[in-house]
Amino acid sequence: MSRRTGAVLYNCVMDILLISGFLGAGKTTFIRALSRACGREFVILENEYGPLSVDGPRLDPDNRSADPPEPAVPDPAAVQASNPTRSAPLRERAQSALPQARRIWELTEGCICCSMSLSFAHSVLTIANALNPDYLVVEPSGVAYPGRILEELQKICYGDQIRLLAPVSIVDARSADRQLADYPELTRNLLVSCGWLLLSHSEAFSEADFDRCINLLRPEGNLPAAMHFPRQHYSRWSEAAWLNLLRTRWIAGQPVSAAGSAQTESDLTSELENLGVYLDTPAADPARLTLLLSSLCEGRFGAIVRAKGFCRSLAGPLAFDVTNQRFEVKASEKTTARGRAVVIGHGLDPAGIITAFSHLGKVERCLDPDKLTPEDIDGNHECDGKLNS
Template sequence: MKILVISGFLGAGKTTFIQTLSEKTGKTFAVMENEYGSTGIDGNILKQDRLKVWELTEGCICCSLKSDFASSILTIANTADPEYLVVEPTGVGLLSAVMNNISKIEYERIRLLEPITIVDVHCVDSYLKEFRELYTDQIKKASQIILSKTETVSENEISCIVRILRDLNPQAKITSEPYNTQKPEWWNSFFENLYNKNKAELAAEPMHSSDLENTGFDNIRINSVNELLEVLAALMYGFFGTVFRAKGYVPISGQWTKFDVVNKQYRVSLCNKMPESKVIVIGRNLDYGLLRTAFNVNPEIDIL
């Protein structure tokens, strides 16, 4: 079993990239999903692509969940035994620590591939200021860096971002063009390059950003698109606290809708029917009571 780690900070677009990876390569692979917080969102999205998904929540596989993480990988290898396992760590974990944890159980039947980091071009400056240690670790330890959400960004802005990333990691391959436009051989290369851990500088003391809070709710209700947009705007502009990431899905007038907030931007799109409506919010100084009210959560349902 070959293991491909796809890293990236909060909202970078890791799940979207994994969906595209499945579509473009046509390969059958399993996915291990590590959400930050107790509410799993992305697992249900990936399962709709008929991917086999294992979810680990309420901890980070780079530290507090590392024993469960290692045991899960061994279990997957010994039972399901897929040819490839894609690991999507939580956005607030050290990539070096994740690679270190996997390397400890690597043997002839479990091989590590070169890790990838997805970078949201809209968040580079702000995340370097707010989360420098975590953010730079994910960049410095990647063999390949792929820019996401470049569609509305000028060539000059992208060139500046590439220079910043190149200064942090001179050896990494950096893809600044939209990854949807890449040729099949580019996609297939991810599954071919083995990780050379002998040259890697791995983390001695895994850690993650413990000052971030998260809360999640199941069975949320939104009555109209306008109501959803008002909630998303309130999330972005600090009405519920400092929000770095929020995501979820909910039916509105019979149509399932997926929403996503990253820093000061939001996206809304239609999606297939989900098992239940839910949301997770990650940030600082969150007002849980106001969030419950905004998402029309039944007061008898406890905060997750």
């Protein structure tokens, strides 16, 4: 029985892996790599910052994401029969397990480390009981403090039935210094609460580059003594390296920190503005998309911290990302989900952003229900390219 909720656990053996990082650090990209490399079933509990989900459909291109299932008692014989190849080599199981490995469970009731309501605990326990995956990957929003989430997860963990793996913190190697300057408290919490510290966008790094980056980060937080810091980008990891990540346990009772400070994740949430739009673009022009993303990077519509989305285009389905005043457009997996984009930053110009996206096709604004105004409720939020900025 869980100490926190009193829920009964039925023959579950589930390892929880927390993967944290600031907006645009590369959490979803890392999870996709984990999905390809890991031949075991796992479920992703995702908590995005913004009025609509972008990463869920990208992780789950067949749009299998659904409402949480009702708790059920798994049949031990069926559980054993559903995992007949656990002892097979990891990569040999990868393709057969991949369809199961992208089941997404979206938690939309605010940032999980802000409210920490019982819905988070019940979500974890229901996943353990009803789905019984090998692994639960928890991907909090990019403004979440992992120390607080770890404190809650330690209350949920129960013997060898639900276990906590060493948490992963991801830092963008290209902007570590800027992140430290702009969001020092959040960055410190990411550092002091990690079991693994990974640098994204470090594919071309030498060992000296990794050393230089860790020396930049080390004074900002008391890095855990047992922290793992691979001096190699994960795209070059061997099978043994991935297995090591999935086997490294978070020591029971190991101290975690909420980095007690004046600034909290609620403060970050109130500081950052966000805008979500649905994109109905059966034949968007990739050149127009490139110009739009370039304009976002130049600050024409506000100080953009992160933008991301996907849409259909003349060149096929495309995914796009903006972070650190850089943008990337790449081919995306086909998905039945509706195209969409989220823009996060300071001093946003919503009308200008909607107008810019409307040059790709029809745009519909997705409003945050917690921030609706009478004007929002009465207004028409569809745009066909004729909206004046």
